[in-house]
Amino acid sequence: MSTFSQELFAGKTAIVTGGTSGLGAGSAQYLAELGATVYAVGLGSDKVTFPEHLDIRVREVDVTNDEHLMSLYSELDSLDILMPAAGISMGDRELEWEPFNKVLAIQLNGVYRTIQLAHPLLAAHGGSIVMVASMYSFFGGGKRAAYSAAKGGITQLTKSLAEAYAPDHIRVNAIAPGWIDTPLLAPLKADQALSDRILSRTPLGRYGTPEEIGKVTAFLASDAASFITGVVLPVDGGYLVTGI
Numbered sequence: 001m002s003t004f005s006q007e008l009f010a011g012k013t014a015i016v017t018g019g020t021s022g023l024g025a026g027s028a029q030y031l032a033e034l035g036a037t038v039y040a041v042g043l044g045s046d047k048v049t050f051p052e053h054l055d056i057r058v059r060e061v062d063v064t065n066d067e068h069l070m071s072l073y074s075e076l077d078s079l080d081i082l083m084p085a086a087g088i089s090m091g092d093r094e095l096e097w098e099p100f101n102k103v104l105a106i107q108l109n110g111v112y113r114t115i116q117l118a119h120p121l122l123a124a125h126g127g128s129i130v131m132v133a134s135m136y137s138f139f140g141g142g143k144r145a146a147y148s149a150a151k152g153g154i155t156q157l158t159k160s161l162a163e164a165y166a167p168d169h170i171r172v173n174a175i176a177p178g179w180i181d182t183p184l185l186a187p188l189k190a191d192q193a194l195s196d197r198i199l200s201r202t203p204l205g206r207y208g209t210p211e212e213i214g215k216v217t218a219f220l221a222s223d224a225a226s227f228i229t230g231v232v233l234p235v236d237g238g239y240l241v242t243g244i
């Protein structure tokens with residue numbers, strides 16, 4: 001049984017960047033299962049598949065490329081839900097200048113550009129933006145310097161845009177996922193000692209799933225959250241509440 005009415009987003013249009021893999025793909029599918037027309041966009045779009053009965057349109061879009069974004073937006077008359085989830089991590093190479101810039105270009109500047117160029121579509125009828133923050137929005141990471149700088153920025157951008165866009169009836173919130181089982185986590189999961197440490201600090205004792213991010217995306221994008229804006233919501237199995 002579905003958590004939400006299967007008609008929840010009937011007639012609504014959503015864009016999920018990073019929708020070609022991981023938690024973006026999971027959220028794209030979940031929104032489509034609730035009736036939305038979903039554009040699942042990102043890199044490697046030829047490798048992703050979704051159930052055929054869902055209205056999911058896959059597009060190859062690099063969020064650092066304005067022409068790609070404008071070409072995508074030219075397909076739409078209006079937009080109700082935007083989830084800018086495209087992201088990369090380059091591990092301890094992020095302390096070097098080029099990798100640092102590359103991660104910021106996608107994870108922070110790319111997110112803002114995705115939103116900024118979509119603003120007219122969202123403002124046409126009001127809408128909802130669901131950002132993707134991280135546990136690294138709250139703590140730093142010696143091996144994730146650019147990633148954590150970007151994700152700290154995402155929390156502030158969420159709050160700032162919540163205020164800036166409120167007059168246009170656009171709500172802006174963020175999910176801060178804990179450790180979600182996606183391809184991004186593959187190197188980390190391959191390190192057994194690290195994986196054990198993560199799971200032992202997670203009260204629910206497991207990794208989250210892309211669908212669990214999709215469910216919270218649906219909630220934040222729905223009318224059930226009509227008075228919620230500027231919030232950064234951890235979805236982490238309790239990871240943040242544990243000290244040692």
Ligand SMILES: NC(=O)c1ccc[n+]([C@@H]2O[C@H](COP(=O)([O-])OP(=O)(O)OC[C@H]3O[C@@H](n4cnc5c(N)ncnc54)[C@H](O)[C@@H]3O)[C@@H](O)[C@H]2O)c1
Binds near residue numbers: 017062132
């Ligand atoms: N997996 C986790 O535990 C976790 C936790 C917190 C936050 N996040 C965030 O969730 C988001 C998605 O991560 P994931 O775990 O699903 O990773 P993933 O590697 O499975 O997916 C990343 C997605 O981003 C897209 N992408 C990368 N560079 C792009 C670009 N230049 N233009 C367009 N698309 C691009 C890829 O094509 C892919 O669709 C990221 O912002 C990540 O930081 C993930």
